[in-house]
Amino acid sequence: MFIGIDAFAKCSSFLLEKKFKRVLLVADQNTYVEAGEKLGQALRELNFEYSVCIVEPNKIGDVVADEVSIVQALLKIDNNIDALLAIGSGTIHDITRFCSAKTGKPFISIPTAASVDGFTSLGAPLIVRGVKKTFQTVSPIALFADINVLMNAPKEMTAAGFGDMLAKYTSLADWNFGRFIADEPFCPLAASLTKEALENCVDKVDKIAVGDEEGVRILLASLIQSGLAMLLFGQSHPASGGEHHLSHYWEMEFLQKKRHQVLHGAKVGVSSVLLANLYHAWFASGELLPIALNDRSEKIAEIIATIPKSEQIAALLKRVGGPTFPKELNIDEELVERSLKEAHLLRERFTMLKCYNIKLSQ
Secondary structure: OEEEOOHHHHHHHHHHHOOOOEEEEEEOHHHHHHHHHHHHHHHHHOOOEEEEEEOOOOOOOOOOOEHHHHHHHHOOOOOOOOEEEEEEOHHHHHHHHHHHHHHOOOEEEEEOOOOOOOOOOOEEEEEEOOEEEEEEOOOOOEEEEEHHHHHOOOHHHHHHHHHHHHOHHHHHHHHHHHHHHHOOOOOHHHHHHHHHHHHHHHHOHHHHHHOOHHHHHHHHHHHHHHHHHHHHHOOOHHHOOHHHHHHHHHHHHHHHOOOOOOOHHHHHHHHHHHHHHHHHHHHHHOOOOHHHOHHHHHHHHHHHHOOOOHHHHHHHHHHOOOOOOHHHHOOOHHHHHHHHHHHHHHOOOOOHHHHHHHHHHO
16 A cells, blocks of 8 residues: 555556556546546556546436446456556445456555545445445455545545544444444454544544645545455444445435435535434433343443534534535435434444334334
8 A cells, every 4th residue: 555646656566566467447537637647647658558447427427336337347347457446436446346356357446535435445335226235345456545636636525534534433333332232243453443543533633624745644544444444354344334324325315316426425424423413312311222221221321422422523524624414415304314214224234223213113
């Protein structure tokens, strides 16, 4: 993994060291202009062969990781391709890692914004027949990030990356809750790595807000570490809880209504504010499941205490210029209420959101 000003030259040299003959650059129109062309120039200087797949947007202008995009990329992969290079943020990486897993071609991560923590993970969240599903695929064999490209990324993408990190407050609490109540699998090391990455971001929030080289490095390093924690555990539990289920629910709603998508990190940041408020209020009300009462309430209190109050999470998001309320994402109250009741059904994971809904249905 390399983050620096000569990342594309480093990537080109790495390809030669691996004795690859030809690679496929997978990007969208924007990321190809911002990074793909520069990487292509570095490859040409070494007389390295490559081809390009520009993933086309859907009818409303969004690039999404769905069946259509995946097939478009797969059609560009032939026997002469030795590796795939994902040039972009979350969506391009999800498309590429799925194609990598299905074709057996290794892939390399080229982040163009510090916007998500999925660069180094195994999971590929994809839209299949309108439903968001996460597939366990493969991780990249290397990562090269050009610091100038990252610094020039839209500020809202950096804010989204910070939102994705703040979401670890609720995801880690949900994971500990599921471990304690439902005996879900747990890895102390993966949890510790995620917590450390989260704390690094919060401690350096002012540097991240400025968006200079140091701040962007800190944020991307934290996002990468979170992805490595998921890679270590083999699933997304360390970094994805009820807040991600809300985000996926909203995304599917937007797709069905043919509305423009919202950045993933922006959605999970906002949904973490929602869940922080819900979880604290729920526990304070004493309306827990019978299994969670008496001897278990003290432990649950400790878990919920690890989540800052919703106002604190919102204040941190505001520091970096990120949204804090659903209405800022054009998500109305009806959709929020519906998602709070139904989003937990998207995954077989025992989050506090799921437990909350079990209690409501009794």
